[in-house]
Amino acid sequence: MTAINTVVDLAKDGEIAVVTVNSPPVNALSADVRDGLAGAFAAIAADPAVKAAVLVCAGRTFIAGADISEFGKPPRGASLPAVQDAMESSPVPVIAAIHGTALGGGLEVALCAHYRVSDAKAKFGLPEVKLGLLPGAGGTQRLPRIVGANKATEMVTSGAQMGAKDALATGLVDEVVDGDLTAGAVAFARKVLAEKRPLKKVRDDNSKLGGSAADLAPFFADVRKANAKAFKGFDAPEANIKCIEAAVALPFEEGLKVERSEFMKLMTGLQSAAQRHVFFAERAAAKIDGLPADMQPLPMKKVGVIGAGTMGGGISMNFLSVGIPVTIVEMKQEALDRGVGVIRKNYENSAKKGRFSMEEVEARMGRLTPSLNMEDLADCDLIIEAVFENMAIKKDIFGRLDKIAKPGAILASNTSYLDVDEIASATSRPESVVGMHYFSPANVMRLLEVVRGAKTDPQVLATAMAMGKATGKIAVVAGVCHG
Structure with missing residues (x-):
């Protein structure tokens, strides 16, 4: 040679x-x-x-x-x-x-x-x-x-x-x-x-x-x-x-x-310069300061979502679409039925446009488990809270999750501006808490803001970023700051 x-x-x-x-x-x-x-x-x-x-x-x-x-x-x-x-x-x-x-x-x-x-x-x-x-x-x-x-x-x-x-x-x-x-x-x-x-x-x-x-x-x-x-x-x-x-x-x-x-x-035009800038920016966003490049994410076989509204339903679709089972929890049957119905309708509309078959609609819906019982999240590897932007409500939910979620499960909040560290303080495992802020509609918008708390474990951060990539998102790390 x-x-x-x-x-x-x-x-x-x-x-x-x-x-x-x-x-x-x-x-x-x-x-x-x-x-x-x-x-x-x-x-x-x-x-x-x-x-x-x-x-x-x-x-x-x-x-x-x-x-x-x-x-x-x-x-x-x-x-x-x-x-x-x-x-x-x-x-x-x-x-x-x-x-x-x-x-x-x-x-x-x-x-x-x-x-x-x-x-x-x-x-x-x-x-x-x-x-x-x-x-x-x-x-x-x-x-x-x-x-x-x-x-x-x-x-x-x-x-x-x-x-x-x-x-x-x-x-x-x-x-x-x-x-x-x-x-x-x-x-x-x-x-x-x-x-x-x-x-x-x-x-x-x-x-x-x-x-x-x-x-x-x-x-x-x-x-x-x-x-x-x-x-x-x-x-x-x-x-x-x-x-x-x-x-x-x-x-x-x-x-x-x-x-x-x-x-x-x-x-030599502005459009290509801008699109190339985005190309490199998206790749730069995947490189996280202080995180080893060979950090392996935790295995994520099942996801839980709390809240079946616009955000919770859209977040669930991201995982269902790539083959990851989701348990979605609501407080009332009416809200749960309405949320599951919106998810089905969104998938059926996509099928009507020829993006995939009706069999695929049923396959995706088959991965969804609706529930009124938060205890059904006990076997989830990642649980994402997507309820009202109210600190008292979120802290109450995370305090309950702390007792329900299995050891090692990641507890994530979809909060858009509340203090992730304060939310994490409601648990005995702040190292497992991270922000995963999706943008509406969550099943369409590509940006995912991953908020690193003061005590977020590096592997938890790496896993949140990896889950973003696995579901077709551009995940970007942010620190804890108001808004």
Whole structure:
């Protein structure tokens, strides 16, 4: 094995070269990765003993995208187009072996290989629209040439990912490998050589686009009309559509020019700068001062919620939706029935919109246990109080919970502004008390304010944050202060 640099190695399995990217945590396309790939493919091109090449990644994923931290900084290292050209113009077949996720720039690199294989769990996507951008390395021009303009438009305007099964059906991958991915990719490379398969360049094949510009004009009009409300105010979705239209209407190189022009408009605009700021802010929020990065959360198999009103019902839905059973407690049967009815209605409305099946509605409702008895919370790992903003009521509830909840259970308050330390003082276990403040409607709003009390145990804090992430929230730690 030869180390091209600190993050890329080149090895040989007989006449097959194996290029391995190992740049934790997600093998992003940093300058070092690009330099390593450029060096590896230059070495492959110069070695007559190499008959085919496999590109694979170490760790938990294939190249998961661009290195966003480089955006807006002076360029350094090999350019991404240069790396892509080295792969696409390779004198020997290049096979990309994909596991984890091939997203954004990662998928754009894979599309420059002559063939692609993956494991059964791999995901593929171009999610740049979520950062106010579009794929800027040929993604809008190559993807429609392999999955069709219709599917490509859906993917670039939504950022949706495609699984391995669909990728195989569309031709995005040529084979799904069982067992060891690298060994499977090398075996596939040998098959390519044995069958004398051609060096297939995605850029050169227009047969899968789905029709001419005139044929597809009604489709693009329908996409704009159907998504007018969702796209309103955002520049990136329209720019992505324009680029797919260019892929259909123009030769590949001309389409690339349209893509580059639209990309630079977005990259230098305020919207993308703001969306990238949010991207990094959300990740910064997950890093908690004074908490070890390897802190393991407590196991959370069952949740209790006190209060079946707007907040309690919405909070319960977060857990029911991800498969966690919930016991919801109210004081009166009428209030309990009304709260459970609202939860069911919300789920049924989602089913009517096609988000999931009626069977899924019943599955989620089946995880809900309504009760008028607070003692039924005794087996819960996490209990969230969601009653009126009244300190006396909350302290009374926490005093009762202290006697009911099992040892080690987390006791959380949904209070929006009351003193969590004073609430915790009503218990003999203030280390188990934390604030978990949801925003209304709690089943929709993504922000979760996790309030760290003076005596909150670090593992309790880590668990509250982990539960936020598990239920699709952006959890942010706050201290105890009025309001």
